[in-house]
Amino acid sequence: MKRLGVFIGGNGSNLEAILEAIQRQELPMVCVGVISHNDHVQGIQRAKRFGVPVKVVPHASFSTRESFEAELLKETRALKPDVIALAGFMRLLSARFIEQVNVPILNIHPSLLPKYPGLHPHQQALDNHDAFTGATVHLVNEKMDDGHILAQAQVPVLAEDTKESLSQRVLRVEHKLYVEVLKWIAADRV
Ligand code: GAR
Secondary structure (H helix, E strand, O other): EEEEEEEEOOOOOHHHHHHHHOOOOOOOOEEEEEEEEOOOOOOHHHHOOOOOOEEEOOOHHHHHHHHHHHHHHHHHHHHHEEEEEEEEEOOOHHHHHHHHHHOOEEEEEOOOOOOOOOOHHHHHHHHOOOOOEEEEEEEEEOOOOOOOOOEEEEOOOOOOHHHHHHHHHHHHHHHHHHHHHHHHHOOOOO
C-alpha cells in the first residue's frame, strides 16, 4: 500500500475526510504522518484522534524559506512517503524542495483553477457573480495553486451565498474530490 504524507496548516477538514476514507478501507493507503506549518491548529487534533503521528514545522519560527524547507525536508524524508497531499498547507514550496522530495505532491484549491489562485477564491467568485465555482486537485509546482490539473468539480454559487456559506459548500465537494483522486493514485491510474 502506498504511504501517504499529509501537509496541513489549519482546520484539517480535508485531512479528516482522507483519514476517514482510509479508516473505512475505501482508500487503500496508509497515512504515515501529518506535518503542520502552524502550531495550535485544529488539524493537529484531528490527526491525533486517528492515531496519526504529527510533526509541527512552524514556518514563523524560521527566518528564511531555505531554513524552513530544510527542516520540512528532514521531517518529510523521515516519513518515507510515496505521495504527499497538501490540505490547507498555505506555503509555497520551492522547485528545489519539490525535486528533493521526489514523490508526487498534490494540492487541493477551492476554485476552478486557473481561475482565482491565492487566498480569496470565494470572494472573487461572489464579486464576479459567477454561476459556478468549484474545487481543483492538481500536482504542485513552485508557483501558487499552479501545476498539472488532475480533477475538478463544479459547485453552484447561489444568490444568497456569503463567503462562508459558499466555502462550506465547496469544502464538502473538496472532501469527496480529494479522496477520489487519491484512490486513482492508489490504483496507479494517474
Ligand atoms: C481548503 O478549502 C483548501 O482547498 C484550501 O484551504 C482550505 C483548507 O481547509 N487550500 C488553498 O486555498 C490552497 N491554496 P481544511 O484545512 O479544512 O482542509
